Amino acid sequence: MRAFPFQLLPSLWAWRNRTRTRERGDLLRASLFGCVGLCVYTVLVLGSMWLTTQLTTYAELGDFLLRLGLSWLFLTCLSFLAFSGIVTSLSTFFLSEDLRLLFAAPLAGDRLFYARFARTIAQASWMVVALVAPVLVGIGLARSASPAYYLTAIAAVVPFAVIPVACGSAVTLLLVNIFPARRARDLLMLMGLVFAGSIVLLLRYIQPEQLLRVESLPDVMAFFSTLQSPVTPLLPSFWAGEMLFASLQGRSDNLHAAALWTTAMGVTILLRGAAGRWHFAGYSKSQEARKARFARHLVVERIVNAMPMSTVRRALLIKDVKVFLRDVTQWSQLLLLLALVLIYLYNFRVLDLDRIPSMGAMLKNAYAFLNLGLAGLVMATVTVRFVFPAVSSEGPAFWIVRTAPVTFRDFLWSKYWAGLVPVACLTTALTVAANELLGVDPFLKLLTTTAIVFMSVALVGLAIGLGACYPRFDADNANQVAGSFGGVAFMIASVFFVLVTIALLGWPSSVYLFHQSRHRAIPVLQQILMMLCFASALALSLGTWWYSMRTGIAALNRLDRA
Amino acid sequence: MISLQQLVKKYGAFTAVDGISLDVSPGELHGFLGPNGAGKSTTFRMVAGLLKPTAGRVLVNGADMATDPETAKASLGFIPDRPFLYEKLTAGEFLRFHGGLYGMKERLIATRVRDMLALFELTDWEHQLVESFSHGMKQRLVMSAAFMHEPRAVLVDEPMVGLDPRGAQLIKAVFRRMTDRGVAILMSTHTLEVAEEMCDRVSIVLKGRIIVQGTVEEIRTMSGNSHEQLTPLFLRLTGGSGLQELDEAVA
Numbered sequence: 001m002r003a004f005p006f007q008l009l010p011s012l013w014a015w016r017n018r019t020r021t022r023e024r025g026d027l028l029r030a031s032l033f034g035c036v037g038l039c040v041y042t043v044l045v046l047g048s049m050w051l052t053t054q055l056t057t058y059a060e061l062g063d064f065l066l067r068l069g070l071s072w073l074f075l076t077c078l079s080f081l082a083f084s085g086i087v088t089s090l091s092t093f094f095l096s097e098d099l100r101l102l103f104a105a106p107l108a109g110d111r112l113f114y115a116r117f118a119r120t121i122a123q124a125s126w127m128v129v130a131l132v133a134p135v136l137v138g139i140g141l142a143r144s145a146s147p148a149y150y151l152t153a154i155a156a157v158v159p160f161a162v163i164p165v166a167c168g169s170a171v172t173l174l175l176v177n178i179f180p181a182r183r184a185r186d187l188l189m190l191m192g193l194v195f196a197g198s199i200v201l202l203l204r205y206i207q208p209e210q211l212l213r214v215e216s217l218p219d220v221m222a223f224f225s226t227l228q229s230p231v232t233p234l235l236p237s238f239w240a241g242e243m244l245f246a247s248l249q250g251r252s253d254n255l256h257a258a259a260l261w262t263t264a265m266g267v268t269i270l271l272r273g274a275a276g277r278w279h280f281a282g283y284s285k286s287q288e289a290r291k292a293r294f295a296r297h298l299v300v301e302r303i304v305n306a307m308p309m310s311t312v313r314r315a316l317l318i319k320d321v322k323v324f325l326r327d328v329t330q331w332s333q334l335l336l337l338l339a340l341v342l343i344y345l346y347n348f349r350v351l352d353l354d355r356i357p358s359m360g361a362m363l364k365n366a367y368a369f370l371n372l373g374l375a376g377l378v379m380a381t382v383t384v385r386f387v388f389p390a391v392s393s394e395g396p397a398f399w400i401v402r403t404a405p406v407t408f409r410d411f412l413w414s415k416y417w418a419g420l421v422p423v424a425c426l427t428t429a430l431t432v433a434a435n436e437l438l439g440v441d442p443f444l445k446l447l448t449t450t451a452i453v454f455m456s457v458a459l460v461g462l463a464i465g466l467g468a469c470y471p472r473f474d475a476d477n478a479n480q481v482a483g484s485f486g487g488v489a490f491m492i493a494s495v496f497f498v499l500v501t502i503a504l505l506g507w508p509s510s511v512y513l514f515h516q517s518r519h520r521a522i523p524v525l526q527q528i529l530m531m532l533c534f535a536s537a538l539a540l541s542l543g544t545w546w547y548s549m550r551t552g553i554a555a556l557n558r559l560d561r562a
Numbered sequence: 563m564i565s566l567q568q569l570v571k572k573y574g575a576f577t578a579v580d581g582i583s584l585d586v587s588p589g590e591l592h593g594f595l596g597p598n599g600a601g602k603s604t605t606f607r608m609v610a611g612l613l614k615p616t617a618g619r620v621l622v623n624g625a626d627m628a629t630d631p632e633t634a635k636a637s638l639g640f641i642p643d644r645p646f647l648y649e650k651l652t653a654g655e656f657l658r659f660h661g662g663l664y665g666m667k668e669r670l671i672a673t674r675v676r677d678m679l680a681l682f683e684l685t686d687w688e689h690q691l692v693e694s695f696s697h698g699m700k701q702r703l704v705m706s707a708a709f710m711h712e713p714r715a716v717l718v719d720e721p722m723v724g725l726d727p728r729g730a731q732l733i734k735a736v737f738r739r740m741t742d743r744g745v746a747i748l749m750s751t752h753t754l755e756v757a758e759e760m761c762d763r764v765s766i767v768l769k770g771r772i773i774v775q776g777t778v779e780e781i782r783t784m785s786g787n788s789h790e791q792l793t794p795l796f797l798r799l800t801g802g803s804g805l806q807e808l809d810e811a812v813a
Contacts, residue, residue: 002662010659014650017691097646104610104642105663106635284614287607288573 007102007115029488041134048138056142066139067245073135074237077128078164079198084124085168092120093169093279094176094286103283113275117268120169125161132157136244143248152247155257156240159264163236166267173274176282236260300325309417312406316414320390337382341430344374348437365513368440369506371431372448376498379427379452379459380491387419387463388490389481391556392472408468408556412549416464424456443516444509451505454541458548459494465548466490469555497544504537563588563637563715563746564609569618571604571770578604580770581618586715586746591737593757594750596767597800602750603643605767606719609748610640623714636664639708643719643750645700649693653684653703656692657710664711671710678706681736697724705733709740716740718749722756734760758792768800 051069055062093099093116102112136153139145239256246253304318348371391412394401401411431452435445470486481487508530515522522530564586571579579601586592596602607613609620611627611634620627623637648656654675661671679685682702687695695703701724708716718737722730737747737760751757757764758778765775774781778792 002665006662009662010648010651010655013655013659014648017650017652017655021691098648100612100642100646101660102663103612104635104638104640105660106632106665107663108632281614284612287613 002111004111004114004118007107007111008118010098011119028485029483032488032492044131044134045138045141048135049142052139052142063245063249066248067241070139070241070244071238073132074160074240075235077132077160078235078237080128081125081161081164082168082171083194083198084128085120085165086172087168088124088165089116089120089169089172090176092116092123093172093275094283099283103280109276109279110272113272113279117166117169117271117275121162121165124165124168129157129161139244139248145248146250148252149244149247152243152252152257156243156260159260160236160240162264163260163267166264166271170267170271170274173271173278173282176286177278236263310410312410313414313417316406316411317418320415320418323393334386341378341426344378345430345433345437348434364438364440365444365509367438368435368444368448369502369509371434371438372451372505373498373502375427375431375434375452376455376459376501377495378430379423379456380494380498382426383419383423383459383463383494384482384487384490385478387415387423387460388467388487389472389475389478390415390419390464391467391552392475392481393478395473395475398471398473409553412464412468412553412556415467416460416549419464420456420460423460424453427452427456441513441516443512447505447509451501451537454538455498455501458497458541458544461545461548462493462497463490465550465552465555466493468552471559497540501537501540504533504540508533563590563623564592564717564748565619565621566605566609567619567621569605569608569620570616571601571608571613572616578770579608579615582767582770582772583618584765584772584775586748588714588744588746589741590762591741591747591749591760593761593764594748594767595752595754595757595764595796596750600767600800601770602767603719606640606642606717606748606750609717610638610642611635636711637714639711639713639716641704641708641716641718641721643723645704647692647700647703650691652689652691653679653695653706654688656703657707660707661710666711674710674712678710681709682706683732698726698729701725702729702732705736709736713745715746715748718747720750720752722751722753730756754792754796766796766799774799 052066055066055069058065133153136157137150140149140153143149236259239260242256243253243260246256300321301318304314304321307314307317309317348367428449431448432445435448440448466486466489467481470484470489472481472484472486475481475484511522511526511530564584566582566584569579569582570577582601582605584592594602594605604613608615609622609627611620611631615628620634622634625633625637627634648659651659657675657678658671661674666674675688676685679688682705684699684702684706687699692700692703701721705721708718721733721737725733734756737749741747741762749757749761761778763775763777764781765772766781767773774784776784781792782795
């Protein structure tokens with residue numbers, strides 16, 4: 001019988017075959033993602049280099065902070081990896097389609113386990129590792145570290161990734177066997193909420209805002225001890241941080257290296273034992289979940305039925321909402337998004353801009369525009385993931401719409417409203433909450449709130465329109481649609497749209513605030529130019545919305561005649 | 563070769579399979595018939611080792627699927643109704659991977675891949691991605707994989723769905739050749755003409771239980787009409803054709 005890596009071959013072969021075939025937009029997509037990736041890597045390497053160089057000037061205190069920083073870095077990664085392990089293992093061990101093929105084959109339980117576990121580790125940790133690597137490289141470059149440091153980094157990161165993923169997989173194994181098997185969706189929801197909560201708690205625990213108030217602390221040592229409180233020597237994050245710090249100083253920390261490796265091997269062996277006992281039972285149960293009980297969502301029907309719309313649009317809307325609510329993948333990603341939004345708002349809450357009284361008001365108003373831009377980008381991301389695939393999500397069932405007495409105009413408008421309401425609510429709430437937390441000028445509050453509503457109208461229209469122009473009815477999931485040529489084109493267009501809108505609103509707002517702060521009247525010519533800018537922003541939003549929807553309807557009509 | 567002993571599967575309060583017992587001897591093609599929702603696919607998934615039975619045993623070539631699954635699965639070929647295929651692999655790669663999963667040696671895999679692709683008329687498609695295959699071609703590829711490791715028993719769930727007449731004829735010929743070589747085949751089908759033409763014995767399942775078992779002739783005799791075709795017989799045994807209800811609904 002072949003060793004377990006043999007089971008990983010289809011992924012490698014599939015990857016090789018995929019790189020050999022060229023699809024429309026591949027070059028654009030690769031260039032865009034390549035540039036973004038390169039920028040992120042450069043920023044991370046240079047940022048960590050700069051920070052480490054700054055810390056070096058503080059001698060022992062700098063060393064202490066660097067040591068603390070490494071532990072923080074790994075502590076943050078630890079929670080991400082554990083959660084990622086839970087979600088990924090649910091897919092790799094229980095829900096993956098190829099399990100039907102593998103379970104039917106005469107594979108030894110151990111080999112199946114090791115192959116799935118290797119896949120889980122790779123899928124759950126690649127993103128974290130990809131982000132940690134440039135940071136560690138930056139630190140190494142700043143401290144002129146020897147090659148041994150980079151080898152130590154690999155030796156620390158590998159077992160460090162294994163431990164939380166193994167723990168996450170164990171949690172999944174336990175939950176799938178304990179919970180009623182038909183509640184996979186509830187399970188994911190629970191996990192998502194736990195993760196969102198844990199991130200907020202972690203941030204609260206670390207209290208990064210204290211860094212901004214360091215001068216207000218009477219006792220520097222007390223400050224450091226508050227920072228150190230979550231870093232417990234019992235966690236793998238601490239061991240990995242210590243290993244790397246020792247290596248930076250030209251020493252080798254064998255104790256923590258041994259702790260990392262033995263724990264990684266120990267949890268793997270324990271997980272293998274548990275999987276041998278409960279994996280098949282859990283898999284068997286998870287198959288029963290396919291025919292799971294489902295919520296009837298009568299409330300949804302009542303709400304939609306109460307809305308003033310045609311029967312056709314109502315039927316389409318009810319179908320879309322129900323399909324969305326019953327799709328586990330949609331829910332779990334929405335919860336992750338919620339966690340990010342909470343962190344985003346939390347940052348505004350703890351931002352202490354009054355510490356520079358002369359700059360406070362100006363900074364707040366500048367942040368209001370930064371917030372508008374970020375909300376616009378959040379909107380673009382949410383829209384490309386949840387709204388852009390709306391037409392493609394009909395998939396092979398699109399024939400039902402095509403053969404029904406439904407106009408594409410009705411069809412697309414139904415999709416539009418189903419996307420607009422949640423996106424507008426989310427981003428408006430985000431903008432209003434952040435502005436309140438910042439305490440920006442009332443004029444800017446009104447302006448940015450109005451702007452975000454119109455931006456929602458435009459970007460949802462753009463997403464629906466481009467989604468209809470570039471449908472992917474053969475896609476396996478919404479992520480695939482979002483990453484297609486049309487999805488990438490939408491992202492580029494929406495980023496451009498957000499930047500132009502902010503430029504059109506930013507200049508007149510700054511003129512208004514400048515004159516207001518000096519209690520001067522705005523000259524008439526400037527007033528006219530300001531009105532022109534506001535009108536242009538409005539026209540840009542409405543034009544984008546109208547043209548996109550019109551183009552989308554025309555594209556679907558062409559598709560029908562093709 | 564395939565032995566099911568008092569097999570039971572419950573989903574909560576619902577019993578999908580309720581004490582099914584049957585034996586398929588070497589060289590026998592056994593038809594497993596029943597209306598939709600009768601428990602055929604659930605039974606097959608338990609026999610294939612994909613689903614844990616609530617009670618009962620599955621033996622394949624004498625090996626217990628619960629206690630010695632590797633030995634049992636090594637003797638079994640499984641052709642599911644909705645097979646999983648790696649869409650981004652070529653037909654050749656898929657078969658080579660399949661051979662590896664069943665522990666075949668490299669040299670044997672190469673020979674068998676060639677033979678199976680030739681047998682199922684897929685030689686020209688060896689280096690094409692599975693995603694470009696039609697439904698019938700995918701079905702034939704899955705069958706190539708199922709027969710590749712020369713199983714002693716084969717489990718086939720709805721083999722004729724989506725096949726053109728030539729493909730269907732080909733599959734029938736392959737099944738006949740395999741049973742001649744002593745392979746036991748347990749086949750689920752809705753195409754009663756195929757069952758009537760090919761099966762040595764049939765079991766008719768209703769609500770998770772086998773209600774009739776035997777050769778087609780034996781079943782006819784049991785029903786009291788030795789000249790009756792299998793289709794009206796099946797409809798009568800499994801609760802009528804629904805034509806009367808149709809008349810009432812239309813009237």
